[in-house]
Amino acid sequence: MNRTIKVAxxxxxxGVLALTGCSGGSSADTGxxxxxxxxSVLEQANSEVxxxxxxxxxxxxxxxKGSYGASGDQSRAVAAGQDADEVHLSxxxxxxxLVDEGIVAKDWKDNxxxxxxxxxxxxxxxxxxxxxxIHTWADLVKPGVGIVxxxxxxxxxxxxxxxxxxxxxxxxxxxxxAAQAYMKKFFGNVAALPDSGRDATTAFTSGTGDVLLSYENxxxxxxxxxxxxxxxxxxxxxxxxxxxxxxxxxxKDAQAFLDFQKSKEGQKLYAQTGYRPLVDxxxxxxxxxxxxxxxxxxxxxLLTIDSNFGGWDAANxxxxxxxxxxxxxxxxxxxx
Amino acid sequence: MASTSxxxxxxxxxxKWLLRVVVIxxxxxxxxxxxxxxxxxxxxxxxxxxxxxxxxxDVVHAxxxxxxxxxxxxxxxxxxxxxxxxxxxRHRFVGRRxxxxxxxxxxxxxxxVVGLALVLVYNGRFGWFGPWLEAHGLQIVFARPGxxxxxxxxxxxxxxxxVVPVLEELGDDQEQAARSLGANAWQTFWRITLxxxxxxxxxxxxxxxxxxxxxxxxxxxxxxxxxxxxxxxxVLVQQKxxxxxxxxxxxMAFLLVFAAVLCLVVVxxxxxxxxxx
Amino acid sequence: xxxxxxPAALRGRVTRRRRPAAAGTLGTGSALGLGIxxxxxxxxxxxxxxxxxxxxxxxxxxxxxxxxDNPQTRNALQLTVLSSLAIxxxxxxxxxxxxxxxxxxxxxxxxxxxxxxxxxxALPTIVxxxxxxxxxxxxxxxxxxxxNTRWAVLLAMAFVTLPFxxxxVQPVLEELDTDVEDxxxxxxxxRATTFRRVxxxxxxxxxxxxxxxxxARGISEYGALVLISxxxxxxxxxxxxxLFSFLEGGNTQSAAAVxxxxxxxxxxxxxxxxxxxxxxxxxx
Numbered sequence: 091m092n093r094t095i096k097v098a099x100x101x102x103x104x105g106v107l108a109l110t111g112c113s114g115g116s117s118a119d120t121g122x123x124x125x126x127x128x129x130s131v132l133e134q135a136n137s138e139v140x141x142x143x144x145x146x147x148x149x150x151x152x153x154x155k156g157s158y159g160a161s162g163d164q165s166r167a168v169a170a171g172q173d174a175d176e177v178h179l180s181x182x183x184x185x186x187x188l189v190d191e192g193i194v195a196k197d198w199k200d201n202x203x204x205x206x207x208x209x210x211x212x213x214x215x216x217x218x219x220x221x222x223x224i225h226t227w228a229d230l231v232k233p234g235v236g237i238v239x240x241x242x243x244x245x246x247x248x249x250x251x252x253x254x255x256x257x258x259x260x261x262x263x264x265x266x267x268a269a270q271a272y273m274k275k276f277f278g279n280v281a282a283l284p285d286s287g288r289d290a291t292t293a294f295t296s297g298t299g300d301v302l303l304s305y306e307n308x309x310x311x312x313x314x315x316x317x318x319x320x321x322x323x324x325x326x327x328x329x330x331x332x333x334x335x336x337x338x339x340x341x342k343d344a345q346a347f348l349d350f351q352k353s354k355e356g357q358k359l360y361a362q363t364g365y366r367p368l369v370d371x372x373x374x375x376x377x378x379x380x381x382x383x384x385x386x387x388x389x390x391x392l393l394t395i396d397s398n399f400g401g402w403d404a405a406n407x408x409x410x411x412x413x414x415x416x417x418x419x420x421x422x423x424x425x426x
Numbered sequence: 427m428a429s430t431s432x433x434x435x436x437x438x439x440x441x442k443w444l445l446r447v448v449v450i451x452x453x454x455x456x457x458x459x460x461x462x463x464x465x466x467x468x469x470x471x472x473x474x475x476x477x478x479x480x481x482x483x484d485v486v487h488a489x490x491x492x493x494x495x496x497x498x499x500x501x502x503x504x505x506x507x508x509x510x511x512x513x514x515x516r517h518r519f520v521g522r523r524x525x526x527x528x529x530x531x532x533x534x535x536x537x538x539v540v541g542l543a544l545v546l547v548y549n550g551r552f553g554w555f556g557p558w559l560e561a562h563g564l565q566i567v568f569a570r571p572g573x574x575x576x577x578x579x580x581x582x583x584x585x586x587x588x589v590v591p592v593l594e595e596l597g598d599d600q601e602q603a604a605r606s607l608g609a610n611a612w613q614t615f616w617r618i619t620l621x622x623x624x625x626x627x628x629x630x631x632x633x634x635x636x637x638x639x640x641x642x643x644x645x646x647x648x649x650x651x652x653x654x655x656x657x658x659x660x661v662l663v664q665q666k667x668x669x670x671x672x673x674x675x676x677x678m679a680f681l682l683v684f685a686a687v688l689c690l691v692v693v694x695x696x697x698x699x700x701x702x703x
Numbered sequence: 704x705x706x707x708x709x710p711a712a713l714r715g716r717v718t719r720r721r722r723p724a725a726a727g728t729l730g731t732g733s734a735l736g737l738g739i740x741x742x743x744x745x746x747x748x749x750x751x752x753x754x755x756x757x758x759x760x761x762x763x764x765x766x767x768x769x770x771x772d773n774p775q776t777r778n779a780l781q782l783t784v785l786s787s788l789a790i791x792x793x794x795x796x797x798x799x800x801x802x803x804x805x806x807x808x809x810x811x812x813x814x815x816x817x818x819x820x821x822x823x824x825a826l827p828t829i830v831x832x833x834x835x836x837x838x839x840x841x842x843x844x845x846x847x848x849x850x851n852t853r854w855a856v857l858l859a860m861a862f863v864t865l866p867f868x869x870x871x872v873q874p875v876l877e878e879l880d881t882d883v884e885d886x887x888x889x890x891x892x893x894r895a896t897t898f899r900r901v902x903x904x905x906x907x908x909x910x911x912x913x914x915x916x917x918x919a920r921g922i923s924e925y926g927a928l929v930l931i932s933x934x935x936x937x938x939x940x941x942x943x944x945x946l947f948s949f950l951e952g953g954n955t956q957s958a959a960a961v962x963x964x965x966x967x968x969x970x971x972x973x974x975x976x977x978x979x980x981x982x983x984x985x986x987x
Binding site: 442448453458463509510535536537540637642 | 730732733736737739740743744747748749750751752754755758797800801803804808810814816817818819820821822823824825826827828829830831833834835837838858861862865874878915916918919920922923924925926942943946947950955958959962965966969970972973974977
């Protein structure tokens, strides 16, 4: 009986302590605090950029708190009220969602970089030594090749991969019909469709499939962290442009951070984690790249969403619409 | 405790051994081996894995936050669970059976839906109650209250399911006797009922604590995951793993499982052996 | 011990009671308690879940029709429900066997087994997923490669639903008086017959209760499944993944519709098993 009392008292005390922990949310900071909401792969790159920013005059008294996760998840969270002073997401539709909710100003793209903070390209990640000799998009649809790509239905960033694949046919002079035939074969070879880009990397490094479609910066970062695989920058590929914007009502510190991200210093730091710099940053040694001293080879044909696909709104509707999207339909058909 | 001298149990040794092998094999392949994998990867380099993990302030914060959220949720849920069990067993009212069935429902709800449901109601921009609550200073979603709510949701049935059978077993003779001797409701509860069910309550508490520590999907949607603030251990485990810091991820997972198993072991050791559950 | 016919009360289910009802009606204190408990339950579970249902029905029945029309969604529903049924059936057998061995057998290390059964509760689902992928995926040391197949779905579900039936059957077995079994044996019944006619009926209510929990848990699993199943449309994609796809695509209404359908499925399962329980305990 006494033990029961003690147990109950201990539990209640613990509970009370825990609940008082509730109020211990954000302590008052002497300087300003800005909340950065970013997509998952950005986390490691941003930690360096944030440190450098806090060393500058503009960033001296600023504390930056970061939340990182899948781009779509983050976008929805901000739409539902998560605090964000700056959003830096994987693809434009995730920012458009916030524009529609009035959280981001409609003119967020009206600047020198058209609202983009970081760039990369779609690459093919293969097992060490490239045993299946995969170098081109045509190699992907050869029989016996297992492709791993995130599921475009649950991963917005997966759309980059598929549009790069589709666009490779267009870049070679094919028409929509040829591209769709190619994508049918492509989906026939898909071995797994993990939830997100990062899950796809996990699945691939755990042994699934022969080739992983991913972003160059993700591949480079993985190799920097000790993962042992090779990657190929194919002849034609898609330019991945990650948008960033400050939210309505954010302090000018957020804008200062944004400007720093786009500055030469910021871009150099991003380059060191594998992103392709937006501005000229001089020579950069990038560990993990195929050739660290010349880390960003220019592909023969570099497609962009705006010039080759008519912008994200059109591309989203044409290819990924739930019922009529070209790629949605092909994906569902091949599953039968 | 049922003795092993029952007619059916005294089967041929072959059957007995077969059953043992089947059970041990099944449990090994399904649970023990995977768990050993986590332990093995945590201690790959001896204690360095754990030490590195614990030297990261984000990791420590996430672990502390997880414990705080879990304990709060378990306390709330235990109060609810014991109270609800008493109501379900000792009283009759309209809808009793329906309520009993509904209590199992949270188990069937996918974590994505739990998050969605809570966000739909409590988010600060277009939720049913969220804007009103936030206008009055209480932020639920993307803050601790939301995380506690999400955890309470997933552990809801656990205490009730442990206590109800025992309450039924006990019957209320003693309680009636106490009441006839002049004890009021509180005294009856505190001195007669609660001691009777205390081990069921403790087991329910430990189970719900274990489940709460490991909750991932629902909390991820509701929490906001700001590193060092609203990021719980399980979410950080996923992040660390995907950032190629696998050993830290496994170390954190190990700590979570270890804490839960420790509670289970302690309860198992403390419980009197007469098989009184 | 009175010679009651039902050997043990049902586990976890409110049923007819063995002893006569006492103060059945609610006094003021209990009514207040019920009010508070119901308020909490509503704020936590009922209202959020009805928000989902309301969201789904916002577009009228057409949302549900469209959702069910989509073959990919139908396949996901079918895969999830059938897999969970299969695993529940497996658990009925294995759970009873495990409970049997735990209660009726004695051997060194049995207590460890008891502990192992609760681990699926303690292990975070994503960790479970990672580990299952490592052990039964492409680099499996045993050479078992279930990743990206339907077996992966079954494996992950088996893992997370393991404890349920074991834990509902175990206490009933423990309380079970062996007198009746001994009596049956002395009357010449074989072991199998005794098991079938004496022990099993006593266990059926507990098994049903556990089966309801196991099925409910199986259909809702996400984290442990997601990595190892590969999410291949129409082949290994489960409902939770499909739901998530709808959300990602901005189609909250369809997501809510799928969630509502799954809630209905779970409710049906719970109710059916409840009815079966009652039937058996009345007969017994």
